Amino acid sequence: MKFAHLSDCHIGGWREDTLRDVNLKSFEKAVDICIEQHVGFVIIAGDLFDTALPSIEILKQTAKILNKLKEYDIPVYVIPGSHDFSASGKTMLDVLENAGLIVNVMKFEENRLQFTVDRTGVKLTGMYGKKGGLETSDYEKLKKQHLENEDGFKIFLFHTLIDELKPKEFEMIEATPLSLLPKNFNYYAGGHPHFVYSKYHNNYGIISYPGPIYPNNFQELEKLKHGGFYIIDVKDGNIDTKHIPLKIIETLSCYINAENKTSKEIEQEILKIKDYENKIVTIRMEGCLSSGKISDINFKSILANFRG
Secondary structure: OEEEEEOOOOEOOOOOHHHHHHHHHHHHHHHHHHHHOOOOEEEEOOOOEOOOOOOHHHHHHHHHHHHHHHHOOOOEEEOOOOOOOOOOOOOHHHHHHHOOOOEEOOOEEOOEEOOEEOOOOOEEEEEOOOHHHOOHHHHHHOOOHHHHHOOOOEEEEEEOOEHHHOOHHHOOOOOEOHHHOOOOOOEEEEEOOOOEEEEEEOOOEEEEEEOOOOOOOHHHHHHHOOEEEEEEEEEOOEEEEEEEEEOOOEEEEEEEEOOOOEHHHHHHHHHOOOOOOOEEEEEEEEOOOOEOOHHHOOHHHHHHHHHO
16 A cells, blocks of 8 residues: 655745745645656545635636545545634535545544545544644643554644654644643644654554645755655555655755845955846845945846846
8 A cells, every 4th residue: 555645735835936836846846756657545634725715816726636645546635724724614615525636534523533535445544733833722622542543554634833842943833742742643744833753653643744745934945955745655564655856846045144244245245146047046144234235136037047
């Protein structure tokens, strides 16, 4: 059995046309790889969209890409994330589900979750993510015994930062304790924090975060450069997770030390950047200018120079 684990696609999240297009192409490349690798099904652990009500154009483009999977008879199982969850109940995920393109496996009634059974026999369920980690209160009320006692290969989808799994840069962010997740699942398909992680945990199973399909802000572009996802191969009870990078276009990150320099000197230093053709260029400037203001730098001219 083989399946894919995606999360944090944030389709439509970038204001810049180029970056929004690269984001969408990253999602499409992930789908194409899933088809090439003959996965049995695809998991999206929240935040397919960057907002609960994306534009019609974004919805059309996303539906077209998801339809590729439908044509190859590859089911897509999702949960709402903190961006595409809506307290009003209005979300475009419902539109995609009604069109037969996805299946929302979060069936939560009277503090109980129900399983969705894939044709492979795999049983899936999961919990949505809410802004500010407000889903933690739902985990606290969740009835877990029937989930933990269910037999078979089980996958739990969640869109939550787990406290015990936080990297150092996330240590000041409030998170949900691992103990609130139901135990005895084979695979925990996580989303929400944008870092890559996959490890086995006693009494639980393999817990994974694939990171975003594409960086969703300037800082992530600098650090991550590109997105990725997991393909999970299950053979003879062994679970192998392989992270697949999605390198659509190279990112060149430049740092300018502005300390005691004039605005003109900064401008000239930026213009000396080389090897930027066909790349996303990020420029970070830090320091106190000796004279002039940041607004004195002719960014329009710089942009025209980079665009050729």
